[in-house]
Amino acid sequence: MILFKDALIHSPPRKSLRADLLVEGSRIAKIGRVESSADAGIYENKVLLPGYIDSHIHLLEYGYSLIFLDLREVRSREEFFTSLSSYLSTARELGFLYAFNLAPERLKETNWEPLTDELDRVADDLPIFIRREDGHSVYLNKAARRWLLYDQPIEHANDHLTGRFNELAVERMQERIPRDVRSEAFIKAGADLLAKGVTAAAVMIGDEASLGDVEIIRSTGARLGIEAALFPQNRDVGKICDLELTRLGGCILIDGSFGSHTAALRKPYTDAPGNHGILYFSQKELDTLVRCADEAGLQMTFHAIGDEAIEQLISAYQKVIEPGNPRRHRIEHAELLPPDLIERAAKLGVILGVQPCFETIWGQEGGMYAERLGDRLRWTNPFRSILDAGIRIAAGSDAPITAPDPAEGITAFLNHPIAEERITVEEAVAAYTYHGVYAVHLEDRIGSVREGLEADLLVFDEDPFVSLNFHPQAVIRRGKLVAGSI
Numbered sequence: 001m002i003l004f005k006d007a008l009i010h011s012p013p014r015k016s017l018r019a020d021l022l023v024e025g026s027r028i029a030k031i032g033r034v035e036s037s038a039d040a041g042i043y044e045n046k047v048l049l050p051g052y053i054d055s056h057i058h059l060l061e062y063g064y065s066l067i068f069l070d071l072r073e074v075r076s077r078e079e080f081f082t083s084l085s086s087y088l089s090t091a092r093e094l095g096f097l098y099a100f101n102l103a104p105e106r107l108k109e110t111n112w113e114p115l116t117d118e119l120d121r122v123a124d125d126l127p128i129f130i131r132r133e134d135g136h137s138v139y140l141n142k143a144a145r146r147w148l149l150y151d152q153p154i155e156h157a158n159d160h161l162t163g164r165f166n167e168l169a170v171e172r173m174q175e176r177i178p179r180d181v182r183s184e185a186f187i188k189a190g191a192d193l194l195a196k197g198v199t200a201a202a203v204m205i206g207d208e209a210s211l212g213d214v215e216i217i218r219s220t221g222a223r224l225g226i227e228a229a230l231f232p233q234n235r236d237v238g239k240i241c242d243l244e245l246t247r248l249g250g251c252i253l254i255d256g257s258f259g260s261h262t263a264a265l266r267k268p269y270t271d272a273p274g275n276h277g278i279l280y281f282s283q284k285e286l287d288t289l290v291r292c293a294d295e296a297g298l299q300m301t302f303h304a305i306g307d308e309a310i311e312q313l314i315s316a317y318q319k320v321i322e323p324g325n326p327r328r329h330r331i332e333h334a335e336l337l338p339p340d341l342i343e344r345a346a347k348l349g350v351i352l353g354v355q356p357c358f359e360t361i362w363g364q365e366g367g368m369y370a371e372r373l374g375d376r377l378r379w380t381n382p383f384r385s386i387l388d389a390g391i392r393i394a395a396g397s398d399a400p401i402t403a404p405d406p407a408e409g410i411t412a413f414l415n416h417p418i419a420e421e422r423i424t425v426e427e428a429v430a431a432y433t434y435h436g437v438y439a440v441h442l443e444d445r446i447g448s449v450r451e452g453l454e455a456d457l458l459v460f461d462e463d464p465f466v467s468l469n470f471h472p473q474a475v476i477r478r479g480k481l482v483a484g485s486i
């Protein structure tokens with residue numbers, strides 16, 4: 001038993017209050033006046049929040065980023081080989097060496113690229129993969145070539161001058177990452193999230209080709225640490241129902257991204273006249289998929305970034321959503337959202353899965369959004385306008401794209417580059433707790449500090465609503481201390 005005496009409890013959108021709070025077993029047993037008892041650990045004057053939920057995370061890929069070698073900081077050929085050598089013993093345990101984020105254009109020796117022979121000198125018995133920062137190509141040593149290519153040669157994917165392979169090799173490599181490494185990646189990611197106060201996550205999982213990772217994440221059981229609400233990124237409604245999943249989608253692409261000029265726009269890109277981006281579905285195809293998934297009783301969400309893509313998805317949802325949006329269908333990202341689309345989304349009651357840190361990275365004056373969109377920068381991630389229209393937002397990181405750290409996300413909400421689009425601390429915290437949990441149908445179990453709910457609690461010494469530091473000092477998950485100390 002844990003007893004918090006005279007705690008300040010913030011659980012928006014409910015009103016904050018000061019009370020005693022008793023944790024018994026895995027649940028919040030009582031909030032109010034509680035007599036001290038000898039068998040409870042007693043803590044006085046703490047500030048409590050519900051555990052955070054990250055409403056959009058690629059958990060496996062984030063786990064990989066914690067296990068494999070990150071070359072982001074490498075600035076020379078020498079540093080490259082030094083980091084490979086110091087990572088070699090870990091790689092031997094894994095059975096292969098996988099490094100990512102190599103940016104040849106940032107090296108002292110401009111545009112030097114690792115040759116097969118040079119990689120063989122690091123280890124000729126261990127497969128070595130060096131992935132470039134953009135993710136689209138990879139350098140292999142001979143052992144890696146044998147491992148990847150022995151049954152289905154893809155030599156045509158090879159640039160013979162540099163030893164560099166294209167996406168085919170990258171995909172093949174992802175497929176061959178063994179089950180135990182995948183399982184470890186999930187568990188490492190879960191532990192990392194708990195340390196940041198994230199006790200639940202909407203996990204984007206699998207792809208069009210395979211849903212095998214669903215079984216792997218399920219098999220991690222309690223070792224995963226967090227509550228995972230799975231969004232299988234696969235269009236096969238039958239397969240999803242067979243796996244007893246209740247949702248469909250995630251980053252299933254309606255369009256691409258602004259960075260690569262593939263997000264679909266109603267008017268062309270400011271810096272690429274004539275280019276409207278790409279829609280990956282016809283309206284008819286999307287309508288059919290949405291209807292079929294809705295009839296199967298599934299909750300849905302899709303990746304839609306440009307206004308044209310968001311409009312297409314809203315039009316598809318409009319044909320199935322019942323008043324109040326009982327299945328809680330969502331749109332992920334919804335980055336360019338002008339007033340007419342805000343209005344339509346509000347009418348439908350659709351939920352937006354947003355990433356506030358995108359504004360920090362791309363929304364600044366002269367930043368990527370401004371370059372691509374010109375004046376339309378006014379309507380990128382317009383959180384204040386969205387909330388004022390009565391739309392619910394669930395906040396996430398899209399990790400590994402941004403760090404899965406709600407403390408950073410809350411800061412981003414409060415510091416939107418467009419002052420009129422900033423939201424309040426209470427609203428930002430609610431987007432990372434109650435509303436995120438509502439957006440995966442789990443509000444009867446978690447997401448609030450309420451009697452009877454699971455005791456997923458964040459503990460602070462100082463009131464974060466005043467200090468604006470939202471990194472918890474301790475994290476309690478189902479009544480147990482899982483990170484930090486009280």
Ligand SMILES: [Zn+2]
Pocket residue numbers: 250251303332333
């Ligand atoms: Zn996406």
Ligand SMILES: [Zn+2]
Pocket residue numbers: 056058204250251398
């Ligand atoms: Zn995503």
